[in-house]
Amino acid sequence: MSAATTAHKDPKLPPPLDLPEGPEWVAALKLFDAHTAETLVAAARTLYPHDGLPERVYRRTVAHFDAMASKAPGAAQAFAEFVDLVDGALPLIFRELSEGYRVQVLKGLEASTAFRLVQRSCVRFLYDDVEVWQAFGYEGASVHLGGYVNRGFNDLDWLPDPPPGV
Amino acid sequence: MTAYELDDDGVIVIIGSGAGGGTLANELAQRGVKVVLLEAGRHLTAEDFVNDEWGGYEMLSWLDKRTSSGTWRVAKDHPLTPSWSCQVVGGTTTHWSACCYRFIADELRARTVYGDIPGTTLIDWPITLDELNPYYDLAEAKMGVTRTNGLPGLPPNNNFKVMYAGARALGLNVSTGRHAINTIPYDGRPATIQDGFTITGDKTGSRWSTLNVEIPKGLATGKLELRSQARAVLIEHDAAGKASAVVYVDGAGLTHRQKARAVVLAGNCVESSRLLLHSKSARFPDGLANGHGHVGRHYLRHLIQTVWSTFDKPVHMHRGEIMGGMIDDFVRHDPSRGFAGGYYIEMNSMGLPTTAAFMDPGWWGRDFASVIEQYSKMAGIFMSGEDMPQADNRITLTDELDAFGVPVANIHYDDHPNDLKLRSHGYKVLTSIHKAAGAKRSVEAPAYPASHNLGSNRMSARPEDGVLDGHGQAWEVPNLFIADGSNFATGGACNPTLTIVALAIRQADFMAGQMAAGEL
Numbered sequence: 001m002s003a004a005t006t007a008h009k010d011p012k013l014p015p016p017l018d019l020p021e022g023p024e025w026v027a028a029l030k031l032f033d034a035h036t037a038e039t040l041v042a043a044a045r046t047l048y049p050h051d052g053l054p055e056r057v058y059r060r061t062v063a064h065f066d067a068m069a070s071k072a073p074g075a076a077q078a079f080a081e082f083v084d085l086v087d088g089a090l091p092l093i094f095r096e097l098s099e100g101y102r103v104q105v106l107k108g109l110e111a112s113t114a115f116r117l118v119q120r121s122c123v124r125f126l127y128d129d130v131e132v133w134q135a136f137g138y139e140g141a142s143v144h145l146g147g148y149v150n151r152g153f154n155d156l157d158w159l160p161d162p163p164p165g166v
Numbered sequence: 167m168t169a170y171e172l173d174d175d176g177v178i179v180i181i182g183s184g185a186g187g188g189t190l191a192n193e194l195a196q197r198g199v200k201v202v203l204l205e206a207g208r209h210l211t212a213e214d215f216v217n218d219e220w221g222g223y224e225m226l227s228w229l230d231k232r233t234s235s236g237t238w239r240v241a242k243d244h245p246l247t248p249s250w251s252c253q254v255v256g257g258t259t260t261h262w263s264a265c266c267y268r269f270i271a272d273e274l275r276a277r278t279v280y281g282d283i284p285g286t287t288l289i290d291w292p293i294t295l296d297e298l299n300p301y302y303d304l305a306e307a308k309m310g311v312t313r314t315n316g317l318p319g320l321p322p323n324n325n326f327k328v329m330y331a332g333a334r335a336l337g338l339n340v341s342t343g344r345h346a347i348n349t350i351p352y353d354g355r356p357a358t359i360q361d362g363f364t365i366t367g368d369k370t371g372s373r374w375s376t377l378n379v380e381i382p383k384g385l386a387t388g389k390l391e392l393r394s395q396a397r398a399v400l401i402e403h404d405a406a407g408k409a410s411a412v413v414y415v416d417g418a419g420l421t422h423r424q425k426a427r428a429v430v431l432a433g434n435c436v437e438s439s440r441l442l443l444h445s446k447s448a449r450f451p452d453g454l455a456n457g458h459g460h461v462g463r464h465y466l467r468h469l470i471q472t473v474w475s476t477f478d479k480p481v482h483m484h485r486g487e488i489m490g491g492m493i494d495d496f497v498r499h500d501p502s503r504g505f506a507g508g509y510y511i512e513m514n515s516m517g518l519p520t521t522a523a524f525m526d527p528g529w530w531g532r533d534f535a536s537v538i539e540q541y542s543k544m545a546g547i548f549m550s551g552e553d554m555p556q557a558d559n560r561i562t563l564t565d566e567l568d569a570f571g572v573p574v575a576n577i578h579y580d581d582h583p584n585d586l587k588l589r590s591h592g593y594k595v596l597t598s599i600h601k602a603a604g605a606k607r608s609v610e611a612p613a614y615p616a617s618h619n620l621g622s623n624r625m626s627a628r629p630e631d632g633v634l635d636g637h638g639q640a641w642e643v644p645n646l647f648i649a650d651g652s653n654f655a656t657g658g659a660c661n662p663t664l665t666i667v668a669l670a671i672r673q674a675d676f677m678a679g680q681m682a683a684g685e686l
């Protein structure tokens with residue numbers, strides 16, 4: 001993790017979703033009920049387990065799923081199906097399972113379209129979250145700050161500098 | 167603003183405003199030729215662009231549905247978006263990362279040099295490097311390619327320092343390469359500020375595109391009319407079998423018919439083959455220019471892949487121009503390597519969002535998480551190699567119609583054994599370069615959706631081997647031309663755009679000459 005960098009979203013883009021902290025975050029969703037939302041958060045954490053990341057980044061990811069679902073009935077159906085599948089796989093519902101069992105359940109569903117939608121959408125939104133950028137050292141938008149020409153585009157110092165004009 | 171009448175049959179109609187079409191439009195306009203340029207996408211400006219990988223992707227990309235089949239990994243990872251290009255004025259030149267390399271002489275004689283490789287449909291190009299070189303010179307000058315015309319190369323960035331250290335340790339010939347990106351002000355455009363966002367439109371204009379160079383220059387002649395949000399859906403012909411008009415749908419959904427003296431397709435390979443196949447008639451029952459059945463066949467996409475490696479210390483690969491590194495030791499055909507053709511090694515960097523998405527789509531769990539968490543200590547290295555033409559690697563029409571009533575295209579691609587051998591060789595070399603620079607772990611990322619789409623309306627010395635002659639003129643329809651990469655006879659190894667531009671300039675010379683001679 002890189003402390004020296006600051007992540008920026010392009011100022012033209014809408015600001016990150018501002019969800020309430022705590023369990024009442026689900027009230028901000030358009031379509032998902034609490035169980036659906038919390039199950040998807042558990043799935044997102046199991047798929048992309050970054051122990052250093054706070055719960056809210058996974059919640060924001062699921063809030064994006066919710067926005068997708070409220071625009072596309074097909075997606076809404078697939079998310080609902082995903083929750084049914086993961087809850088039905090073992091004698092305990094998915095979000096009460098230990099991580100090892102959750103991994104086992106997800107492995108068993110890899111071929112399904114519902115799994116694919118959840119997995120791909122997780123990648124799409126989780127790693128597009130500016131708090132995740134900050135945590136992993138991706139600085140993002142730069143033109144509004146003058147690019148990187150004076151902000152470290154060639155500051156790597158643990159290898160010899162190539163000769164001029166190479 | 168110049169505006170031509172729909173029934174003006176003296177205009178050249180060009181479909182697509184990207185590398186091929188945008189360049190040809192300007193080159194013809196400079197020669198006094200009347201041009202209507204139809205572009206499906208919107209006319210955006212630098213103001214509209216964002217410094218954001220997904221925001222830019224969604225703003226610029228061709229997102230209409232396609233389907234895919236075959237053994238290529240893309241059919242599994244990206245089944246409905248197998249090919250990657252843009253739908254916007256400027257086409258994929260609003261998005262490209264501007265590596266500019268020339269074909270070598272052997273690549274233009276692929277069949278002769280590589281021999282008879284089973285399963286392939288290799289041919290020699292109908293033109294030689296000597297014929298092409300003067301146009302490469304013109305293309306490099308107009309695009310402001312670094313290390314040509316006295317323009318300095320890109321300065322090394324962090325990712326390059328890693329590539330350089332590894333390559334030198336292995337004795338390879340490495341430089342920052344050649345790019346259509348200004349390192350000093352050139353042609354009224356500024357030097358790069360190393361923002362790292364050429365792929366989302368390039369807000370500063372330091373990189374050449376048809377949007378910021380060719381189209382404005384063409385419009386300034388008063389000879390070019392650009393119609394954006396104009397989606398060509400059919401090419402019509404007259405009783406003599408010559409192309410006579412293009413039917414298109416405008417942004418309001420209204421259908422128009424633009425008459426034409428000649429028609430040029432430049433829709434980026436898949437779309438050009440799709441339109442030809444769709445433009446069927448009693449006279450051309452299998453589609454226009456398809457008398458020998460080659461339209462859509464011999465589709466190529468280059469052997470493109472990246473290795474991402476993690477190091478002990480920070481790299482910050484996202485800072486600066488993304489592809490400023492090149493190694494040319496493996497370009498030449500060398501049978502002792504066990505495969506035909508060669509590849510360029512180049513640098514690659516992506517932001518966190520797309521590194522995560524493309525590193526290995528479908529990979530999840532603690533192992534993936536432990537790699538992607540190292541983003542700030544990650545370097546990327548890439549290759550573009552020659553794939554083998556095969557008759558059945560092809561674009562076809564499906565039964566499903568798009569919103570404009572045109573059948574959705576399917577792209578079928580089976581990997582040839584030669585492709586696999588070249589890929590495997592490349593992965594080993596890419597990994598060894600990073601290892602030599604101290605990589606802890608290297609990940610072989612698969613090909614992302616096809617970004618170098620080539621060959622599906624190929625030129626050939628004999629009409630029975632292809633669709634076009636050496637000027638990109640259809641064998642079967644003399645006033646129909648192709649100006650995009652689908653006209654390549656074979657793919658070569660290098661990124662294709664410089665060659666697309668050089669061929670378009672050459673085509674403009676030819677067309678203007680034919681018009682002056684009363685033959686077009």
Ligand SMILES: Cc1cc2nc3c(=O)[nH]c(=O)nc-3n(C[C@H](O)[C@H](O)[C@H](O)COP(=O)(O)OP(=O)(O)OC[C@H]3O[C@@H](n4cnc5c(N)ncnc54)[C@H](O)[C@@H]3O)c2cc1C
Nearest residue numbers: 182184185186206257258263264265398433434650661663
């Ligand atoms: C991520 C990425 C990086 C790249 N980097 C490089 C690089 O470093 N070097 C390099 O050489 N190449 C690079 N390329 C490839 C390069 O962008 C393409 O080879 C080049 O732009 C192709 O030119 P074209 O004229 O064939 O098509 P395009 O530039 O794609 O233009 C085609 C245009 O036609 C329009 N069109 C299509 N159908 C219709 C229709 N029916 N009616 C109206 N308009 C239509 C499209 O909207 C589009 O604007 C890159 C590509 C990608 C995706």
